[in-house]
Amino acid sequence: MLLHLFLKELTLELRRKSVISGLALYLFSTAFICYLSFSLKQNQITPLVWSALFWVTILFSVINTVAKSFIGEKKGREIYYYSIASPAAILISKMIYNFLLITILSFTGWLLFVILLKNPLADQTLFAITLLLSALGFSTSLTMLSALAAKANHSNILMAVLSFPVVISVLLIAIKITKNCIDGLDRSISYPDLLTLLAINCVVAAASYLLFPYIWRS
Amino acid sequence: MKTWAKILCVVLLVYTIAAGFLLEVPRLNIVNESIRALYFHVPMWFGMIALFTVSLVYSILYLNKPTFSRDTYAVEFVHAGIVLNLLGLTTGMIWANYTWGSPWHGDPKQNGAAIALLIYLAYFVLRGSIENEDQKARLSAVYNIFAYAAMIPLLFIIPRMTSSIHPGNGGNPGFNTYDLDSRMRMVFYPAVIGWTLLGVWIATLRVRVRFLSEKLLNLEHD
Numbered sequence: 001m002l003l004h005l006f007l008k009e010l011t012l013e014l015r016r017k018s019v020i021s022g023l024a025l026y027l028f029s030t031a032f033i034c035y036l037s038f039s040l041k042q043n044q045i046t047p048l049v050w051s052a053l054f055w056v057t058i059l060f061s062v063i064n065t066v067a068k069s070f071i072g073e074k075k076g077r078e079i080y081y082y083s084i085a086s087p088a089a090i091l092i093s094k095m096i097y098n099f100l101l102i103t104i105l106s107f108t109g110w111l112l113f114v115i116l117l118k119n120p121l122a123d124q125t126l127f128a129i130t131l132l133l134s135a136l137g138f139s140t141s142l143t144m145l146s147a148l149a150a151k152a153n154h155s156n157i158l159m160a161v162l163s164f165p166v167v168i169s170v171l172l173i174a175i176k177i178t179k180n181c182i183d184g185l186d187r188s189i190s191y192p193d194l195l196t197l198l199a200i201n202c203v204v205a206a207a208s209y210l211l212f213p214y215i216w217r218s
Numbered sequence: 219m220k221t222w223a224k225i226l227c228v229v230l231l232v233y234t235i236a237a238g239f240l241l242e243v244p245r246l247n248i249v250n251e252s253i254r255a256l257y258f259h260v261p262m263w264f265g266m267i268a269l270f271t272v273s274l275v276y277s278i279l280y281l282n283k284p285t286f287s288r289d290t291y292a293v294e295f296v297h298a299g300i301v302l303n304l305l306g307l308t309t310g311m312i313w314a315n316y317t318w319g320s321p322w323h324g325d326p327k328q329n330g331a332a333i334a335l336l337i338y339l340a341y342f343v344l345r346g347s348i349e350n351e352d353q354k355a356r357l358s359a360v361y362n363i364f365a366y367a368a369m370i371p372l373l374f375i376i377p378r379m380t381s382s383i384h385p386g387n388g389g390n391p392g393f394n395t396y397d398l399d400s401r402m403r404m405v406f407y408p409a410v411i412g413w414t415l416l417g418v419w420i421a422t423l424r425v426r427v428r429f430l431s432e433k434l435l436n437l438e439h440d
Contacts, residue, residue, distance in 0.1 A: 141368070144364065145364075148344070148357055148360060148361060148364075151348065151353060151357055152344065152347045152348045152357065153347050153348070153349070154347055158343065158344065158347055161340050161343050161344075162340050162343075162344060162361065164336065164340075165333055165334075165336045165337035165340055165365065165368065166337070166364070166365065166368040168333055168372070169368060169371045169372045169376060172376060173376070192379065193379070196371070196375060196376075196379065199371075200371050203367050203370075203371070204364075204367065204368065207363065207364050207367040208364070211281075211360045211363060211364060214281050214356060214359075214360050215356075215357060215360055
């Protein structure tokens, strides 16, 4: 069931390419604005400014990406899913799908930032691992919040308001590890942070898994 | 709340204020007399965590068996917790103004407290944007549990991993377990109980007001 739902998400997305190309364009425009606003003063982009711009860009693209996973669903279709699948299968398939999407998005964002701005990172592998782990954190927490926001009025505004406080702890740790990557510090210094990030992901994923059936039922 | 608890609350708070300002305190550099903030600032956070935890328990109970009273308890304990959060931030800022030189220092603990405030304000935004009463209660209970799980790393783990100038962290002249001497403990523990009881008292009063207005509404309908 899980696999079928996941494949369904994927085929639907590939079939109507407008959403995915919209997201790509959103990411590109944001990165391009960052580039244009510094245009000739590239040397003023200190590593810390780079990290701030990068994470702000990723955060907003990610919130927009995940927001559509439940908010975009049509009312009637929801009842259909409810009759054929368990809530856990629906949640987990969406989470895996969003994880995939966010990972692609963050790595594309990284590529764009390297091309348009520069690459201040000394440790590429560690940064890639950080991107993966934060993508996991974003997908587990935001998928759940998207389901929550979809039930309320003004869901798009609500999505941003609800998600900010919840993803902030993931974001804070990711920014901290990014700083270590920029400074090229020894890996062993970042291990506790990576472990904390993983632990937060587990807590949030477990909470989503337990709570989702209550949202789905209404 | 039982009468004895109310009397205990008043007695403890009178004791806290009197003893907190009059008794001897250890002399430490920089903090000096401002160490007395310990009796007012720190108990606010203990009380806030206690109230949010009570609210969490009521939210879990609500999902277990939905009743009006459980939802009301969950909401009003969050209200009272937010009051303690604001008081904790204010007392901290007054203290920081004299010892750190400016009210807002961007310290990890200050930021954590401010984000905790945002989390629970978002809880009310969520409640405000759903019209159906049952759905409002259920979805906000879900968010309450989810937000609590997200708040724990923010308040208890991240501040311990980053360097901070807040007392109790690192090697600054503050009050951690070692230099919180027995004289201060005599006031500090009663203060924690007193302020927490005050928070519970406010919350239960608001719950009673909600119950009465609900009753009134039902009478008007009949």
